[in-house]
Amino acid sequence: MMVQSPDQRTLSAALLVEQGNPADDPRMFRRCLSQYGTGVAILTTADGADRSAVTVNSFSSLSLDPPLLLWSIDKKSRSFPAFSTCKYFAVNILSSEQIELSRHFSSKVVDKFESVEWAAGRFESPLLAGCIAHFECSVDARHEGGDHMILIGHVKQLARFEGIPLIFSQGQYNIPCEHPDVPAEPEAIADARPDTxxxxxxxxxxxxxxxxxxxxxxxxxxxxxxxxxxxxxxxxxxxxxxxxxxxxxxxxxxxxxxxxxxxxxxxxxxxxxxxxxxxxxxxxxxxxxxxxxxxxxxxxxxxxxxxxxxxxxxxxxxxxxxxxxxxxxxxxxxxxxxxx
Missing domain, CATH: 1.10.10.10 (Winged helix-like DNA-binding domain superfamily/Winged helix DNA-binding domain)
Incomplete structure (x- = not known):
């Protein structure tokens, strides 16, 4: 039996805010995309003494075997020339305490590494202090994606640290919290964990x-x-x-x-x-x-x-x-x- 497509306003009881063709209103397209919450990452690369970085929320896992991930960069970004030709890059996943670092690396500061703590990774890409994860990658492939370029990285080295991830959703920074519908762990266990x-x-x-x-x-x-x-x-x-x-x-x-x-x-x-x-x-x-x-x-x-x-x-x-x-x-x- 063929089911007719319902009008967007009849899909659920949720209040419709806006709808239309994204080609007519790019800002509406971006606002709608912001309904999907993501983490925040700073991508870094180095070519000798020249270092580049960009803040993104387009980071995503791609494959476990082999270990691949992907992200995309705006072709108008000042860092685009560096990432469009680099052989290696690093992904720095930000913690909930690094909002200012996120802003710093998306600002117009010329030398973004001068005032932050970092160390060169296995392939010289900068690894930022205080992050909750590092992925050091070789560039596996690049693909055109409209006004962005998609980079696929082959993870060669990784590290995970304790901490709470920084989330970006609906145009603002957030932190994850327990959903009220998820059953709570036993009280005794919660009391034994002061960091919960x-x-x-x-x-x-x-x-x-x-x-x-x-x-x-x-x-x-x-x-x-x-x-x-x-x-x-x-x-x-x-x-x-x-x-x-x-x-x-x-x-x-x-x-x-x-x-x-x-x-x-x-x-x-x-x-x-x-x-x-x-x-x-x-x-x-x-x-x-x-x-x-x-x-x-x-x-x-x-x-x-x-x-x-x-x-x-x-x-x-x-x-x-x-x-x-x-x-x-x-x-x-x-x-x-x-x-x-």
Missing amino acids: PSNNVLQQIFNAHHSLSEAFEEHRRAEGVSVAVARVLASVCSYPGIKADGIASQTYLGQRDVEDAVSELAKKSLLTRADNGGMQLTEAGLALREAIRERWIAFQDAQLEGVPSPEIAVVMRTLSRLIGRTRKQEGNATVAVDGG
Whole structure:
């Protein structure tokens, strides 16, 4: 029996955000691809004293026998000439603590290796410190892939380290956490493992942040914005004149996702951009930001209903100390979030 293809809007109860031909809207294509979460890797290679690197999330396993992997590089990348001719490369899989390293190697810094810790691998490709895995590869094949080149690597040497992987999904950095539908391990076993997510204070903070962000999604949809757009709104509202790289640093969004959000806001006349790249919200943009903020306050009150004030005060003091300590260590400004 032939089954007719249903309309996309009837496939499930999930709310349809957008649909269409990706050839008509490349940004929509990229946003849809971002629904598939990936790890984050830095690819490195060396030719004598010349070293090159690029941050990617296109890394994937390909074959176990022989051990092959693949990734792709944008032909417009400054590192493309090096990787299009190299004989060897290394894959550095980033840990949850290496967001800044990811940004550093996707920036326009000329010598990206000058300020980071690394060592030459078996084939001279740089291996970055703090990663949770290294794969040292010879180039097995290269293939054309539209505006990218696909590289297939034959793994010659590998290493795995303890740590939590860095995840990139829906335009922002994330960390993996236990799914609520997965049966928990016995309490006695969990108690015997102080490094498990349930006993890791900082990971619990990350988990709470992402859980609350997901729960707040219906309010963003009601205002017609995505996570990225909401965070760019908050950042520009707090720091008028801020530029795209500053927003990326504050919001933990990828540079492309910041540019996409800025383009969307400008198209809707919610934001203006000066010749020097500095941004300002229009009156309509400020009104939208305020509407989201009011929703966040109401959402926060609902989430904290029934929690004793002394407990909230203890949490606030602890978080304030952590924030103050990291600011002193790193000199970071407050991270802009969609609600706060």
